[in-house]
Amino acid sequence: MASRAAIVTQDTYRELDAERRELTATDADTLQTQIDVARIPAPTGDETARGRWMGERLRAIGLATRTDDAGNVIARMAGSAAGAPVVVCAHLDTVFPAETVLDIQRDGDRITGPGICDNGRGIAAMIAVARVMQQRSATLKRPVDFVGTTGEEGAGDLRGARHYFANSPPPYAVIAIDNTGDERIVNSALGSRRFRVEYRGPGGHSWAAYGVVNPVHAVARAADAVAGLRLPRGTASTVTVSRIGGGHSVNSIPEHAWLEVDARSTSETALVQMEREIREIAEAAARQEIERQTRGTAALTWQCDRIGFRPGGETPADSALVSVALEATRLVGRTPLLATASTDANAAIAIGAPAIAIGGGGRGGDTHTSREWFENERGADGVARALTIIASMAMLS
Numbered sequence: 356m357a358s359r360a361a362i363v364t365q366d367t368y369r370e371l372d373a374e375r376r377e378l379t380a381t382d383a384d385t386l387q388t389q390i391d392v393a394r395i396p397a398p399t400g401d402e403t404a405r406g407r408w409m410g411e412r413l414r415a416i417g418l419a420t421r422t423d424d425a426g427n428v429i430a431r432m433a434g435s436a437a438g439a440p441v442v443v444c445a446h447l448d449t450v451f452p453a454e455t456v457l458d459i460q461r462d463g464d465r466i467t468g469p470g471i472c473d474n475g476r477g478i479a480a481m482i483a484v485a486r487v488m489q490q491r492s493a494t495l496k497r498p499v500d501f502v503g504t505t506g507e508e509g510a511g512d513l514r515g516a517r518h519y520f521a522n523s524p525p526p527y528a529v530i531a532i533d534n535t536g537d538e539r540i541v542n543s544a545l546g547s548r549r550f551r552v553e554y555r556g557p558g559g560h561s562w563a564a565y566g567v568v569n570p571v572h573a574v575a576r577a578a579d580a581v582a583g584l585r586l587p588r589g590t591a592s593t594v595t596v597s598r599i600g601g602g603h604s605v606n607s608i609p610e611h612a613w614l615e616v617d618a619r620s621t622s623e624t625a626l627v628q629m630e631r632e633i634r635e636i637a638e639a640a641a642r643q644e645i646e647r648q649t650r651g652t653a654a655l656t657w658q659c660d661r662i663g664f665r666p667g668g669e670t671p672a673d674s675a676l677v678s679v680a681l682e683a684t685r686l687v688g689r690t691p692l693l694a695t696a697s698t699d700a701n702a703a704i705a706i707g708a709p710a711i712a713i714g715g716g717g718r719g720g721d722t723h724t725s726r727e728w729f730e731n732e733r734g735a736d737g738v739a740r741a742l743t744i745i746a747s748m749a750m751l752s
C-alpha cells in the first residue's frame with residue numbers, strides 16, 4: 356500500500372501539469388540563468404555580488420527578499436496556513452578564487468566553465484521552481500522559504516546554512532538543490548571534523564643539542580597513531596592525515612612541526628568519538644616526546660585546533676520527505692538512488708530537521724575544476740522533480 360506521503364506526491368504531481376509544461380517551455384531561460392549566474396564571481400566568503408543578483412531575480416518574480424547577517428538571501432512565499440515552512444536552499448558560493456576567469460563556453464549540447472553545475476544549476480533550478488510556484492493559482496498550505504546560502508564550500512563549513520537554521524524557527528522540511536542530476540537523493544549527511552596539531556620546542560643543532568624535544572618526532576608519533584586509529588564500529592567513518600610539515604634543515608632539530616587530520620562520518624556520535632581520540636593522540640605524542648627529553652632542557656608545547664566542522668546525520672529512508680522524493684523521482688520517469696554527501700542539508704539535519712539534497716536536473720562532470728561541464732539532458736524534468744518534492748511537502752500537514 357502506498358504511504359500517505361506517496362499519495363500526496365501523486366496528487367500534487369497531477370495538479371502541477373501546467374507548471375511542468377511551463378518549465379519545459381522556459382527550459383532555455385533556465386539554461387541562460389545558469390550561464391548568467393556562473394559568470395558572477397562568488398568565492399566562498401565573498402558572495403555579495405551573486406547574492407545581490409539572486410535578490411533581483413527573486414524580486415522580479417514578485418517575492419520580497421531580505422539578506423541576513425551571514426549574507427544569505429531569503430525570500431518567503433506565503434502558504435494558506437501558518438506553520439513551519441518548507442525551506443529550499445541553493446548555495447551561492449563556488450570553490451573558485453576571485454581571480455578565476457569565469458569563461459563559460461557553449462559548444463553544441465555542452466556548456467563548459469567553472470561553477471556551471473556547482474552551483475549554477477542548483478541556483479537556476481531554484482529560481483525556476485520559485486517562478487512557477489509564484490504563478491500558481493492554487494495556494495500551498497505551508498509557507499516556502501527560498502534561501503541562497505553563503506559559505507557552503509570547503510572552509511566555509513556550511514556557514515550560511517548553519518547561521519540560517521540557528522536563527523530561524525524549526526523548518527518542516529529542507530530541500531537543498533545542489534549541482535546536477537535527477538536521480539540521487541542525498542539523505543545521509545557526511546559530517547567532518549578537521550584538526551591542525553602543532554608542536555613547538557627550542558630547536559637546536561642535531562648533534563650538539565641532541566636530547567632536546569623534537570617537534571617532528573612528536574608529529575610522526577601522532578601521525579602513526581592516527582593512521583592506526585580503530586574507526587567507530589558499525590558506522591561509515593574515515594580518518595586521514597592529509598598534510599604534514601615542519602623543520603628547517605637536515606642538520607637541525609626543528610623548532611616547529613604540524614599535521615592536519617580530516618575525520619569523516621555519517622554518524623555524529625562517531626565524529627564526537629573520533630575528535631576525542633584525535634585529541635588524546637595529540638597529547639600522548641607530546642608526552643612520549645617529553646619523556647625522552649634531557650633533564651633541564653626547554654619543554655615541548657603543543658596545541659590541537661579544530662579547523663573544520665560539519666555536522667553529520669541522516670534523514671531516515673522511511674521519513675515523509677524521503678518518501679516524497681522517491682515518489683517524485685519515479686513520477687518524472689527516473690530511478691531514485693539514496694546517497695551520502697556533505698551539503699547544506701547537513702546543517703538542517705544537525706538541528707533535527709528532515710533534510711535532503713537533490714540535483715537541479717541535467718547532467719555534468721569535472722566538478723570543482725575549470726573544465727566543469729553541463730549537458731541539458733532532460734533538464735526540465737529534473738526541475739519538475741524538485742518542484743514536485745517542494746510542492747508536495749508544502750501540501751503535507
Ligand SMILES: [Zn+2]
Pocket residue numbers: 446473474533534
Ligand atoms: Zn555544491
